[in-house]
Amino acid sequence: MKNYNIVLLRGDGIGPEIVTEAVKVLNRAAEKHQFTVTYDEALLGGIAIDETGVPLPEETLQKCNAADAVLLGAVGGPKWESQPGNNRPEAGLLGIRAGMGLYANLRPARIFKPLRDASPLKGDIIGEELDIMMVRELTGGIYFGDRGRKMVKGVPAAFDTEMYTVPEVERIARVAFNLARKRGHKLCSVDKANVLESSRLWREVILRVAKEYEDVELSHLYVDNCAMQLVRNPGQFDVVVTSNMFGDILSDEASMISGSIGMLASASLGDGTRGLYEPIHGSAPDIAGQGIANPLATILSVAMMLRFSLDEMEAADAIDAAVAKVLDQGYRTPDIYTEGTKKVDTVTMGQLVVDNL
Amino acid sequence: MKNYNIVLLRGDGIGPEIVTEAVKVLNRAAEKHQFTVTYDEALLGGIAIDETGVPLPEETLQKCNAADAVLLGAVGGPKWESQPGNNRPEAGLLGIRAGMGLYANLRPARIFKPLRDASPLKGDIIGEELDIMMVRELTGGIYFGDRGRKMVKGVPAAFDTEMYTVPEVERIARVAFNLARKRGHKLCSVDKANVLESSRLWREVILRVAKEYEDVELSHLYVDNCAMQLVRNPGQFDVVVTSNMFGDILSDEASMISGSIGMLASASLGDGTRGLYEPIHGSAPDIAGQGIANPLATILSVAMMLRFSLDEMEAADAIDAAVAKVLDQGYRTPDIYTEGTKKVDTVTMGQLVVDNL
Numbered sequence: 001m002k003n004y005n006i007v008l009l010r011g012d013g014i015g016p017e018i019v020t021e022a023v024k025v026l027n028r029a030a031e032k033h034q035f036t037v038t039y040d041e042a043l044l045g046g047i048a049i050d051e052t053g054v055p056l057p058e059e060t061l062q063k064c065n066a067a068d069a070v071l072l073g074a075v076g077g078p079k080w081e082s083q084p085g086n087n088r089p090e091a092g093l094l095g096i097r098a099g100m101g102l103y104a105n106l107r108p109a110r111i112f113k114p115l116r117d118a119s120p121l122k123g124d125i126i127g128e129e130l131d132i133m134m135v136r137e138l139t140g141g142i143y144f145g146d147r148g149r150k151m152v153k154g155v156p157a158a159f160d161t162e163m164y165t166v167p168e169v170e171r172i173a174r175v176a177f178n179l180a181r182k183r184g185h186k187l188c189s190v191d192k193a194n195v196l197e198s199s200r201l202w203r204e205v206i207l208r209v210a211k212e213y214e215d216v217e218l219s220h221l222y223v224d225n226c227a228m229q230l231v232r233n234p235g236q237f238d239v240v241v242t243s244n245m246f247g248d249i250l251s252d253e254a255s256m257i258s259g260s261i262g263m264l265a266s267a268s269l270g271d272g273t274r275g276l277y278e279p280i281h282g283s284a285p286d287i288a289g290q291g292i293a294n295p296l297a298t299i300l301s302v303a304m305m306l307r308f309s310l311d312e313m314e315a316a317d318a319i320d321a322a323v324a325k326v327l328d329q330g331y332r333t334p335d336i337y338t339e340g341t342k343k344v345d346t347v348t349m350g351q352l353v354v355d356n357l
Numbered sequence: 358m359k360n361y362n363i364v365l366l367r368g369d370g371i372g373p374e375i376v377t378e379a380v381k382v383l384n385r386a387a388e389k390h391q392f393t394v395t396y397d398e399a400l401l402g403g404i405a406i407d408e409t410g411v412p413l414p415e416e417t418l419q420k421c422n423a424a425d426a427v428l429l430g431a432v433g434g435p436k437w438e439s440q441p442g443n444n445r446p447e448a449g450l451l452g453i454r455a456g457m458g459l460y461a462n463l464r465p466a467r468i469f470k471p472l473r474d475a476s477p478l479k480g481d482i483i484g485e486e487l488d489i490m491m492v493r494e495l496t497g498g499i500y501f502g503d504r505g506r507k508m509v510k511g512v513p514a515a516f517d518t519e520m521y522t523v524p525e526v527e528r529i530a531r532v533a534f535n536l537a538r539k540r541g542h543k544l545c546s547v548d549k550a551n552v553l554e555s556s557r558l559w560r561e562v563i564l565r566v567a568k569e570y571e572d573v574e575l576s577h578l579y580v581d582n583c584a585m586q587l588v589r590n591p592g593q594f595d596v597v598v599t600s601n602m603f604g605d606i607l608s609d610e611a612s613m614i615s616g617s618i619g620m621l622a623s624a625s626l627g628d629g630t631r632g633l634y635e636p637i638h639g640s641a642p643d644i645a646g647q648g649i650a651n652p653l654a655t656i657l658s659v660a661m662m663l664r665f666s667l668d669e670m671e672a673a674d675a676i677d678a679a680v681a682k683v684l685d686q687g688y689r690t691p692d693i694y695t696e697g698t699k700k701v702d703t704v705t706m707g708q709l710v711v712d713n714l
């Protein structure tokens with residue numbers, strides 16, 4: 001029987017509660033689909049600052065790099081906001097992305113049929129289905145370029161550098177084209193090539209890599225236009241690929257359009273099969289410890305883990321299907337509750353998914 | 358009687374047609390409110406490339422810098438897409454912003470009551486009213502920083518530099534705070550201070566300038582969160598101030614949320630009263646010359662010109678009111694036409710506004 005080593009980074013706020021439910025689901029999936037999982041725990045974010053003084057202890061990175069995959073709850077909270085910038089929970093997040101070489105962030109923005117009414121967009125704008133795969137470059141660009149302060153013509157200034165190398169764009173392009181090939185065969189590359197030199201390089205490389213993927217229909221949008229199109233007609237998108245900074249903005253916009261932020265999972269991948277999986281929502285310190293957080297995004301992150309890191313496709317599909325069933329049965333955590341549905345807490349929701357597996 | 362010197366940059370595509378209607382309206386306003394206008398014409402964008410070889414001829418910049426205000430139609434089109442980057446119509450736009458020192462871009466995103474249904478957002482998300490003033494820094498940041506290509510560890514790379522000086526942030530902050538003071542007394546500053554050094558400087562300066570405006574309620578949002586909030590609850594915003602790049606993205610997103618892109622005006626201001634006014638929509642080459650373009654955004658840009666450059670507040674209010682009346686009367690150009698309203702062409706729409714003045 002195959003065994004997988006998974007590192008759990010429970011993190012802060014609601015992180016621990018939702019990871020517990022996701023582990024229950026993963027264990028049940030393992031039983032059914034005949035593999036075993038061994039877990040290790042490590043510290044990241046605020047809790048790591050509290051216990052070790054830094055948001056990403058060396059030991060955490062070592063464990064994650066040795067694991068088959070990593071499951072993250074959420075990090076951050078007001079408690080650590082007075083920390084200096086380079087020692088805040090977010091710094092742990094950026095550090096682990098860089099330290100594990102996770103250059104491809106996959107963020108599906110989907111609408112779950114029973115939650116369709118939660119979208120802030122009108123029904124005729126949403127259309128029949130919404131299923132966008134946002135692919136964000138995650139270890140390059142202005143997030144990791146040179147930055148600092150200096151005097152410019154006698155006045156104080158600050159700068160950051162957006163930089164991309166050809167190989168950095170090539171590898172994220174391949175991830176995006178490969179995903180498009182497995183989905184609707186459409187890829188939209190987003191840049192600001194009418195202004196930025198890094199975007200012109202980005203577009204050149206995308207066009208070059210596109211020659212290897214003639215079965216994928218490629219289009220280009222400027223980032224400002226993409227921000228509009230996501231609101232105007234999100235159904236036009238299949239896979240979208242963009243830089244770290246633009247991806248940060250556009251993938252959040254796309255998630256909000258789905259109306260189901262509490263439901264959305266993400267994967268951060270590098271070369272090989274290793275990956276880090278996490279819900280896209282935050283640590284929600286305001287509701288932490290109350291047992292009312294929605295564990296479904298974390299559970300769906302486990303499904304992505306099974307799909308992208310562990311190659312357990314059947315188990316992945318089974319979890320997706322179980323979540324869909326629970327929604328169809330009308331169960332809702334408070335964040336997605338509407339009149340006429342059945343309100344349940346975090347643990348019950350986790351158990352319902354287990355029972356439907 | 359006061360006389361104002363206005364430079365018209367008709368530009369490309371539908372630009373000439375819509376500027377003609379706006380001039381009709383401005384002339385009528387002048388008559389009624391007792392001032393005179395003299396016009397000069399200059400070339401910008403594609404037409405400037407065709408006639409002089411460059412998108413921003415020296416003569417154009419001189420004329421604009423000598424005028425009381427500038428009215429621009431729209432620039433660009435497929436015809437000039439094969440031009441090298443630094444000689445495309447957009448380069449003319451960036452050149453005139455820099456050359457006139459127009460560091461503050463004001464883009465109101467409004468919903469006109471009779472067009473409320475055009476918003477892609479649900480009625481309960483839009484709420485009673487939507488009236489956001491986006492203030493985008495326009496002559497700094499990554500648009501104008503150092504850029505280029507270089508080899509990095511043996512591979513080709515391209516870079517752009519996001520840079521802000523303290524005085525650059527101070528002056529845009531003052532524009533935004535002053536606007537907030539005249540409106541709802543709320544200002545939201547958008548940055549990415551959890552990652553970017555330039556954003557940390559931005560936030561420091563905003564906080565310092567805020568001390569001069571204790572009557573204005575200041576908040577801060579990260580750009581990714583702002584992209585979400587615009588979709589989730591746009592009514593929470595009054596004035597928003599942000600950098601050139603973030604403003605490009607967020608102001609387009611905000612306009613699309615209004616659902617009335619053909620109706621939205623903009624002002625680009627520097628020190629003193631000089632300014633450039635233009636509709637936010639593009640040159641729409643596909644419908645150019647057909648007489649069906651919507652001139653209302655350009656007409657409303659004239660109202661902004663009267664308000665911000667010429668200090669003719671009554672004339673400005675009168676134009677806004679005339680546009681509202683024409684909409685109330687049910688007249689629509691094809692882009693905003695819905696069943697039960699009266700479809701009119703560009704010239705008729707211009708005349709209707711004149712008649713209602």
Ligand SMILES: CC(C)[C@H](C(=O)O)[C@@H](O)C(=O)O
Pocket residue numbers: 090093094248551552581
């Ligand atoms: C917390 C922050 C640094 C981070 C980012 O900008 O990458 C977050 O917004 C995200 O998208 O994961």
Ligand SMILES: CC(C)[C@H](C(=O)O)[C@@H](O)C(=O)O
Pocket residue numbers: 194195224447450451605
């Ligand atoms: C055409 C382009 C260079 C320009 C910009 O990015 O500033 C446009 O998108 C705008 O917002 O006016």
